[in-house]
Amino acid sequence: MMHRILKLAACLAPAVFFAGCATQKAPYDYTAFKAAKPRSILVLPPLNNSPEVKAGNSVYAQVTYPLAEAGYYVLPVAVVGETFKQNGLTSAADIHAVDIKKLDEIFGADAALYVTISNYGATYTVINSVVVVSVNAKLVDIKTGNVLWTGAASASNNEGGNSGGGGLVGALVAAAVKQIINNVSDTSHPVAGVANARLLTAGQANGILYGPRSEHYLKQ
Incomplete structure (x- = not known):
């Protein structure tokens, strides 16, 4: 059994090495973004493509802060959610399918942010248990339907790596304990x-631009 594990690790090592050699992304074209000059943002309930049912509420509850810090007025998510509910829309998939002109009519914001969750929660591997959250988003001009910006980001609770001792057996025990903790507590929420x-902080390479309420707005 030990021989098979070590053989598998040896086979995976080259793949891990080459996966880490990511190519540098080209600078994002902000022409449409700068022309639109959005001041207010409507964030739609996230589309959850992960198996975790609470992922949507977790991500949605924490989306306002980085946008507000970036200098935008963000429509309160509780009000937005209740408005959709009063109009018979409770599914994120149905909400994402609403015509952009209808969103303009109801909310009157300058732009709409569509967020999709691809990963949320713990995954168990041979020697570790890791919580990963991956999200992507696109910002759309509500008046024209033009896409102003797109981005993606991920985070995990194991980015520092596993530095514990005890060899392979110790790593297996640590992974099992970590998996139990991840399952009984909401460790995915802070992640x-x-x-x-990472997705919505302004000022980073290929990230969202600063909004008009930011002191950096005229410097970008």
Whole structure:
């Protein structure tokens, strides 16, 4: 059994090495974004493509802060959610399918942010248990339907790696204990906050631009 595990690790090592050699992304084209000059943002309930049912509420609850810090007025998510509910829309998929002109008519914001969750929760591997949250988003001009910006980000609770001792047996025990902790507590929620911050913090390479309420607005 030990021989098979070590053989598998040896086979996976080259794949891990090459996966880490990511190519540098080209600078994002902000022409449409700068022309639109959005001041207010309507954030739609996230589309949850993960198996975790609470992922949508967790990400949605933490999306306002980085956008507000970036200099935008963000429509309160509780009010937005209740408005959709009063109009018979409770599914994120149905809400994302609403015509952009209808969103303009109801909310009157300058732009709408569509967020999708691809990963949320713990995954168990041979020697570790890791909580991963991955999100992507697109910002759309509500008046024209033009896409102003797109981005993606991920975060995990194991980004520092596993530095514990005890060899392979110790790593297996640590992974089992970590998996139990991840399952009985909401360890994904703070990780989702980090992923949101990485996705929506302004001023980073290819990130969202600063809004008009930011002191950096005229300097970008």
